[in-house]
Amino acid sequence: MMDFFGPEEGHYALALACVLALFQGIAPFLKRQGRPSFFSPLTPGFAWAHALALLLAFMCLMLAALRDDFSVQNIAENSALAKPLFYKITGIWGNHEGSILLWIVLLGLCSACVSFIHTRHQNTLSRLKRHALGVLGLISAGFDLFCLLTSNPFARLFPMPADGMGMNPLLQDPGLAVHPPLLYAGYVGFVVPFAFAIAALIDGQLTRLWATLVRPWVLVAWALLTCGIALGSWWSYYVLGWGGYWFWDPVENASLIPWLSGTALLHSILVVEKRQSLRIWTALLALATFSFSLSGTFLVRSGILNSVHSFANDPTRGVFILTLLALVVGGALTLFAWRAPSLHDESSFTPLSRESALVLNTLFLCTLCAVVLTGTLYPPFIQLLLGHTLSVGKPFFDSTTIPLTIPLLIAMGIGPALPWLHGSLRTTCKRLYPAFLCTCAACIPAFVFLPDRMAALCAVLAVWVIYSSVLALFHQLRVATHPFRPSRKIWGMTLAHIGVGVAILGLCGMSAAHHTIVASRLGEHQSLDGLDWQLVSVTDHPGPNYDARVAELRVSRHGHPIAQLHPALRVFSHPHQTISQVAIRSFLTGDLYAVLGSTEHEGQETRYILRLHHNPLAPWIWLGGLIMAGGGLMACPFGRKRTQGTPS
Amino acid sequence: MTLTRRHILAALPLTGAAALGLGFQHILSSMRTGQFDPRAIRTSGGTVPQFPPLSPLPGLQGAIEGIECTSLTQQNKPILLNFWASWCIPCVTELPLLSALAPSLTLWGIAYKDRPERASAFLARNGQPFERVGQDKDGSAAIEWGITGVPESILILPGGHVVWHHRAALTHEVITHDLLPLLRPFL
Incomplete structure (x- = not known):
């Protein structure tokens, strides 16, 4: 029994999944005398079987990790006997092979969910679903093969080591346990709009029904991606201990690019649903978003981009993914180039309307996306073309993204106040007047408290976004006959927009953050931002697989104690590595953040290096992210029959 | 099928992606032969x-x-x-x-x-x-x-x-x- 679901079973299940995915990919496209063949109705079954096989493989890897089976290379390299149980489980996706397995498991689950969609014997819809399942199957087959051939998580090691090499202590953190699954679920979730866009292009028509069918998927994927990115940034804030939350690292950008194009897709799909317009653009965004997700994975794993996220880079692996990418993205874009010109929009719209506001929004988001893409790919391409190396960092991204965000924020306030079809300037102004006044009032504190003019302007605009979305909500509630049910979309939108405002306020607050590095004796007082920081004591504590040195800091304002911080330094034995455990005390107004560094001895005297940060409004960044994701999920029409309504 | 501006515009994404793909392919092949090192610092000299x-x-x-x-x-x-x-x-x-x-x-x-x-x-x-x-x-x-x-x-x-x-x-x-x-x- 012990060895029942062992690595070999997992390996077998992975190979089986590969074959099943291939069946799922081919069956819907088989034709017999112009009609779908006998195998076609079996497609959902293949999708289910494929998902189950992958889950079995994943379970086998998890069992191997739990059993400390160091004959599996992946486990020997990333686990150890002394590793806490929780991290033995989460450590599965903390490395290249395991994370690819997680990726394909999620992809398999996505196809299984798609096969659930009830099509009610509607011809167009069931054809759409079949083709989408086929596309999903082909993509899955490619990535299953990638996992099996180039990054097999079940590869064996002989002779079997007595103990594993251990996991990077930086990854032994609950935040990082959830971050990859969420992020991958977001990335992978965009495969469904992608597959449906291809199905629609094959069909040659992109209807309102298509938009209704796809929109919940976009919303869920977007919300998960938002959560994943927010968690990742929070992790870098409190684990890395650099005091920053976003470093414009290529891997971070690789998640931001699909997020931006996904946000654009989220908005343009509304226009398709409401007004049967913007079809080509929406199809392109659906294709682009998943393509960006894929390319991000490729760039990170192939080692082309120089990043702090170090996966074991391997150019052979890179060649495999590049071939896959060429097939998936190249194929999709070729189909787009061939079929998209025949998609015609049914209606046009006036400049002052909700549609044009949404168009403006997608344009700004896509420009932002292009800017981030350029900044990320510039260094390798310049090195390739001109032969000299350079790096693109914060100064470039700050000076290019902020000027684009400002008009986007202004438009975000106005858009929800505009009606569909055509609006009048006068009514809009009248409706936005109170928000405008409140925003003007917000100028004074913003420009007083924030030393940076640009940050202050952004903060004011964030307030504008929040006020105007609340106003738009009130207006909608007054207009709607039923207070909650019909306007769930509106509730979600308002919440998501407020989330953007809150997150931007947090970012602006962080621009006024201060920090200092001191060498402090026991009992010594330091002052930062009008706060008094006293190092009270330093003690040693043993942990499960590390030894910790914990400092106690007392922070007080005008003699009143407000917080106690316990920054620590953990010395891990396996692998031998020292990690500083950041102490953060969050208030609504900001974070107190302390890092304990090394120890200096001068004669009899011992000094402890401390880095103290005061980060105003820092928690708002992640709070905003969560609100955004919540808004996205809220706007999602769960529980309602999605496919009801007449096909146009 | 006549080639219109629509067709050219619709082919633009493919062209862009193909250019990027060729670039990546070149980078990867030179990485394998050791001519391209993404972690290189100041190769201009x-x-x-x-x-x-x-x-x-x-x-x-x-x-x-x-x-x-x-x-x-x-x-x-x-x-x-x-x-x-x-x-x-x-x-x-x-x-x-x-x-x-x-x-x-x-x-x-x-x-x-x-x-x-x-x-x-x-x-x-x-x-x-x-x-x-x-x-x-x-x-x-x-x-x-x-x-x-x-x-x-x-x-x-x-x-x-x-x-x-x-x-x-x-x-x-x-x-x-x-x-x-x-x-x-x-x-």
């Missing part, structure tokens, strides 16, 4: 990079001038530029070698991310082989030079030609096998 002028260390015997781009390019003798810091242990072991080189080769030092008083005390304690010492307090000059750590040494020939960049502490072997052959025309 050849010339002295532009860097902010570095102020001299106060209270230091013998080296009163700081280091600027122009003074480095306008020399008519070879210069060995050495990045060091008082907090760097290999720099301590390297200093006697530098002192032995000093009579035959001009040495300029850059104190990387160091406090002036500590840097001066370090040289006072371990010997001062440098003709000029500049302070790179925030490490911005080191970025321009593509420094990955301390100590690193760079040989600059007259006219500002960078001919040699050694990314570790100097040793006897490195000096005799790598550095001195480059200097033969000038000795």
